[in-house]
Amino acid sequence: MIVLGIESSCDETAVAVVKDRKEVLSSVVASQIDVHKEFGGVVPEVASRIHVENISYLIEDALKQAHLTMNDIDAVAVTKGPGLIGCLHVGVQAAKTLAFAFHKPLVPVHHIAAHIYANELVTDLHYPVLALVVSGGHTQLIYMKEESSFEILGQTQDDAIGEAFDKVARVMDLGYPGGPKIDKLAKQGKNIYPLPKPKAKGKYDMSFSGLKSGVLQFTKRCARNHETYNDADLACSFQETALNEIFDKIRLILDDYPDIRHFVVGGGVSANSRLREKVEELKDEYPDVTFTVPPMACCTDNATMIAVAGTIAYEHGVRGDASLTADSSWEIQ
Numbered sequence: 001m002i003v004l005g006i007e008s009s010c011d012e013t014a015v016a017v018v019k020d021r022k023e024v025l026s027s028v029v030a031s032q033i034d035v036h037k038e039f040g041g042v043v044p045e046v047a048s049r050i051h052v053e054n055i056s057y058l059i060e061d062a063l064k065q066a067h068l069t070m071n072d073i074d075a076v077a078v079t080k081g082p083g084l085i086g087c088l089h090v091g092v093q094a095a096k097t098l099a100f101a102f103h104k105p106l107v108p109v110h111h112i113a114a115h116i117y118a119n120e121l122v123t124d125l126h127y128p129v130l131a132l133v134v135s136g137g138h139t140q141l142i143y144m145k146e147e148s149s150f151e152i153l154g155q156t157q158d159d160a161i162g163e164a165f166d167k168v169a170r171v172m173d174l175g176y177p178g179g180p181k182i183d184k185l186a187k188q189g190k191n192i193y194p195l196p197k198p199k200a201k202g203k204y205d206m207s208f209s210g211l212k213s214g215v216l217q218f219t220k221r222c223a224r225n226h227e228t229y230n231d232a233d234l235a236c237s238f239q240e241t242a243l244n245e246i247f248d249k250i251r252l253i254l255d256d257y258p259d260i261r262h263f264v265v266g267g268g269v270s271a272n273s274r275l276r277e278k279v280e281e282l283k284d285e286y287p288d289v290t291f292t293v294p295p296m297a298c299c300t301d302n303a304t305m306i307a308v309a310g311t312i313a314y315e316h317g318v319r320g321d322a323s324l325t326a327d328s329s330w331e332i333q
Contacts, residue, residue: 003314004062004073004098005307006055008091009083009111010136011036011047012300013054015062017073018307021120026065027297027304030054037176041166048086055094062303070102077310080108080320081330082137088326096324106320107310111301112138112332113150115266117312118298118305126262126290130253132246134275135267136162136179139246141204141253142332143260148316150332154204154249161242162269164208168215168238172231182235183272189232191240193218198245204253206245211238239274247278254286262290271299 002025007014016027032050036042063069078095081088099106116131129144130153139156159167162179169178174185196214200207215238222229254260263286265279276293283291298305 001074001311001314002068002072003075003077003107003307003310004059004070005109005303005305005310006059006076006078006091006095007114007301007303007306008051008055008087009079009081010087010301011042012302013051013058013090014301014303014306015055015058016303016307017062017066017068018304018311021308021311024121024304025068026062027302028058028061028065029302030058033177040170040176042084044084044086047084048090051087051090055090059094059098070098070104073102073104075105075107075310075314077107077109077306077313079111079114079306080324081327082111083326083328085326085328088328092324092326096320096322099320100322105314106324107314107318108320108324109306109309109313110330110332112140112142112266114305114309116142116144116264117309118266118294119264119292120308120312121298121304122292122294123290125264128257128260129262129264130250130257130260132250132263132265132270133267134161134246134265134269136160136166138267139206139208141249143253143257147312152332153253154202154206156206156208157200157202158207158209159212161206161208161246162267164212164242165269167212171216171219172234179269179272182239183274185232186236186239186274189230189234189236191237192233193229193237195237195241197241204249206249208242208245211241211245239272243272243275243278247282250282251285254282254289260289262292264292264294266294266299268300270294271296
């Protein structure tokens with residue numbers, strides 16, 4: 001089955017063609033990072049306008065690279081949500097136009113589900129699955145008893161971890177996007193600065209706003225007292241504290257749910273090198289669980305994962321029609 005996927009939930013316009021969940025025939029992405037770094041973050045109105053400029057060219061390019069035409073496509077999958085509403089609308093309208101013009105099935109895809117299913121490009125998922133989704137907008141631990149079954153066990157009660165990375169990078173004048181910059185800087189530092197340990201009410205829930213504020217207060221206190229601090233050590237201390245918050249919850253769930261066979265990671269922050277190291281460490285602690293992290297190219301927003309998730313949704317009977325519209329706060333279920 002050949003599915004064309006379209007992704008436009010934030011600041012990447014992406015189109016991909018995937019065959020039978022596994023074979024990537026083409027994948028093209030137009031990133032807007034260089035535009036938005038001038039503003040220190042994504043400007044929704046600017047992002048949606050750039051999506052409009054890019055989408056038609058990318059669809060044409062994806063088909064060309066796959067050596068296919070729309071007549072060869074079996075279904076069109078598109079991110080319905082969650083995301084920035086103006087950006088989502090561009091992708092949805094493009095997908096609806098293609099589907100109805102060429103008489104193809106239209107499949108709405110949940111962005112978070114797509115991040116999880118990106119792991120299908122590495123290996124088949126073995127259920128029950130525990131998925132960690134970490135990005136600029138989401139931090140969730142999702143239990144999947146079977147395919148297309150999603151139960152949120154824990155999530156951030158305030159900032160997503162990617163958002164916290166960006167805000168801390170801004171405090172430290174590292175620039176945007178903050179995640180890769182902190183990750184790189186932290187490699188040169190040590191975890192020596194005491195920062196507030198995040199506290200959340202739910203057993204598996206997480207919190208990052210207090211940690212972000214702790215970094216800000218630490219830098220201001222140093223300035224008041226005319227003290228210096230090492231940027232690399234602060235980056236390392238923040239990163240370790242934030243990731244420990246997540247991995248403490250993962251261990252709790254793996255202990256409480258002994259039926260879990262497979263642990264997977266998805267989302268932009270899954271590209272973080274220290275997070276990947278911590279996943280490797282879990283392998284020794286839980287030898288009966290399979291651990292998978294998607295390839296780097298599928299960590300940040302892309303359309304390959306949309307095509308894969310669209311294939312799975314199609315197989316489960318999910319279809320869209322002329323009434324399909326974007327949903328910026330669409331909940332996974």
